[in-house]
Amino acid sequence: MENFLSHVENINNAVNGFVWGLPMLILLVGTGILMTCLTRFFQISHFKHWIKNTIGGIFKDSHVTAHTGKEDTQISQFQSLCTALAATIGTGNIAGVAAAIASGGPGAIFWMWIVAFFGMMTNFSENVLGIYYRRRNEKNEWCGGAMYYLHDGLGAKNGCKHIGAGLAALFSIFCVIASFGIGNMGQINSIAVNMNSAFGVPSIVTGIFLMFLAGLVIVGGLKRIASVTEKLVPFMAVIYMICAIIVCLVHINQVGPVFTSIIKGAFGMRAVGGGIVGSGVAMAVQWGMKRGVFSNEAGLGSSVMVHSSSNVREPVVQGMWGIFEVFADTIVVCTITAFAVLSSGLVDLETGVVISDQVSTALVAEAFSTVFGQFGYAFIAIAILLFAFSTTLGWSQYGSKAFEYLFGRKNIKFYQILFVLFIVVGATMDLTLAWDLSDTFNGMMAIPNLIGVISLSGTVMKITHNYVQRNLLHQDVKPMLSALDDIQELHEQELLEKALKKKSSEKTA
Template identity: 35%
Template sequence: MMQQINDFLVLIDSFIGSADWFVYFLLGTGLFFTIYLKFPQIRFFRHALRVVSGKYDKSDLPGDTSHFQALSTALSGTVGTGNIAGVALAIHLGGPAALFWMLMTAALGMTTKFVEVTLSHKYRETVADGSQAGGPMYYMKNANFMLFGKKVSLGWVATLFAIATVLSSFGTGSLPQINSISNSVFATFGIEHWITGLVLSIFLGMVIIGGIKRIAAVTSKLVPAMAIIYFIGAFAVIFYNAGNIIPSFVSIFADVFTGSAATGGFLGATLAYAFNRGVNRGLFSNEAGQGSAPIAHASAKANEPLSEGMVAILEPFIDTIIICTVTGLVLLSSGVWNEKHQNVFQQTDMFVLNAVYDENNLQDQEKLFGHLTNKSAVALYNGDLNVQDGSVTNNLSIIHARSIAEDVKISKAGSPFTGSVKVQNGNLVDPSGDLLVEGKSLVHSAPLTTIAFTRSFFGDAGQYIVAIGLLLFAFSTAISWSYYGDRAMTFLLGPKSVMPYHIIYTIAFFFASFTDTTIIWTLSGITIALMTIPNLIGILWLRKEMPQIIKEYGEFFDKNFPGMKHPKFK
């Protein structure tokens, strides 16, 4: 059943989030605005640092939070599993070259976020409960969209975006976050998934019921704390493997235009696949273009929309260019990314082949590589697996996590299994769900980063840094996304809908702690795309407003802060 659900979600995702046109649309929008606005991510970077430091803050400005609190809330929404699990997944799928495309997504995403936050802030509203509400749904509703000289209403698009935001609050903010936390805590401390889910669900409910002011107060403290903890552990790995730092950098750039070759247990990745996965995971990490961060920034105290757009420039830089690069160097310098490790197999990540394959055989490599990249297909097994004392006696190969599995053992109720297991189209048929499959294979997502952190000066204690860092990263993301969802619910059904939404959000958070990871990530990719597409169309449509907003900001700045140095706002 779970496999069928995942296959259905993968089919949907293949037409949107994982489709080639989507990543070109995302990068193309960032590239267009970068050129159109004359590289604002470079021109305004220093000024953005001054704005977020509070240099130009005034207490009587409209809004609910400071620039720094808005940045912290938005960062807590982006700095999460994408930085720990997402980077590991991107490299696992696309090799080191995928990290390069993540960084490129961030560089262009700095401009995309600058634009979407500015426009969102311009069209924000004061809602019935007195708080500020904004985001793409508000500029879609309030902006003057012109078509053939006539004003066009995009209210229906705003509604679709708000619905997608609610769905994405689960697919991005709730489900994958607690899933990664519970997996990491179980692997590190042996605490059952449901216990972690229950405890954190209670804490989550306590925070989000307090609204944006409590959320901002919590995230503004969590973000610096989690960054310090994570960087200490990360650099302990990088410097411990200092001899691999330069080769790691070389591997990121060497295969950018060719794809990554097979090495170790890694069976290779094409340029197209590395590009697609890198951009896709980059978007999940920094959310530039998705339209989520503008919702958080709409609460900031500011008269001028561009001042908040300045702050938004810093997000992809901090989130992806700094934190994701550090994570990538940890994975590459430690050498764990292409090694096989003992782990419990997830059935949605596993299939049985109808023959024996050897990863050291070039022809077998090419066949499996073609199958994994959907260029060709190999025969899948149909029949019974014969298992004796936990060992499979059939003469065949099992693929798990895109690698040939070794030392495969099957158990039931904690004891080695003996008997037969039906296999249909390569998938194990286990109606009772009692079978546990273990062995050596490649590892991805949070467990891979956890293993990497043990190759450091801290030794095995490094895994605790990942567990604690991931808990803080991912939990803060879940907090922020609850706010994005409640703003969307306010737009759709009014303030009274927020409390029921928070209850459902918290319950789903609990159940996702023990749900299959692969399905969660697939669902996340779909919901991200459903938000991103209408948002990108909207900001491209309103592109002509940006030069005027920049000009007006320059005039406002000269009037209110005479004599202060600033970039040319043209």
């Protein structure tokens, strides 16, 4: 058995080295650069517009679809964002940032920003395609994601029918496997370890408690998951941000040196850990990119499955929520975490060496303890509990949608029950190999997804240009809302009715 596990580990290390290696990271960032250029730097050129139509318009419903008279299975744009953020704002924002600094020096944070900047448009493109190619299942639920735009988008191109179908199936298989590992057992294990070290709670107790809690939410389906995450995610993110900002304010005199250290470390003006400058830059780039992608998941195609369940009719509107998701996750939360760690005296800002002997989440906890004392450790343990648990809820939905694509809607309950049971396994086992395997499958999701995004990049460009023509330049052109004729006609009718209603109300006024 030991020989078998050793072989599995060696094979996984080789695959993981490629999946999360420099060529793959270049492909991820390269896709973001391509989509940024094709959409004419949409994240900058239309910054005011996407801010206004995302976080600035939470209480508006100007782009939502009409109810169909059947059971309401849609979720709001804000709920879809919160469910997606629940899966992305997690241990990557705490442990991931700490790991990037420890392994790549302060300069890794700069490259994390670069990945996020271009990742905004990768996520935008995924969500645009997710809405454009989505369909309804027999329960009137929206179903979308990489598997659908691979099957129906790439598959519709000449000679690509079997390629599209094969890549769609591969993406779904990788997603289901990753959901049990990085989306379930890995997160639950982080919670159990933290709760045991901070409060002495036995891992089995944590596992059983979370299993029942998750069961109540997950078996209730997307509507229940969304209603929980829309309350949990803003609450946990705001509380965490307030405490992290307080840490930064207490060490405000270090902000200048921290920023200088990040920039110098990014370009090798100073060696990481006193090593060779070139090596220092390579480590900063690789760890910044790797942890940036791990944190916001742009390019993996995961969050599209939830975004596609939104009650939006315009693909570009949901795409803008994708931009905001990456912005909030990496540019805001990861940056504040990084500044809290770097300003707390735990890292030598001259050499980039971590002075503290703590690693991962404990490094962030120590940074918080410089201001809050012993409460800092307890707070990070609770933050990990909330972040990691919400990540598990989000990933349960990703896995459900991938499982549904493979085996049909009727069999989802089997997946959900199995997913909930694995929570106890995650809390009580040593998951080093399981974590490594799921990390590999998580990365493997990106390969078919990025093939889909690149092959359909022209479609994203046309949909985006069409949206800009209609909504920003006010030109009278036919809208591009869905690849399916019946959904396209329905949405066109809704837009027409909305325009007539607006004219009528203006006349009355």
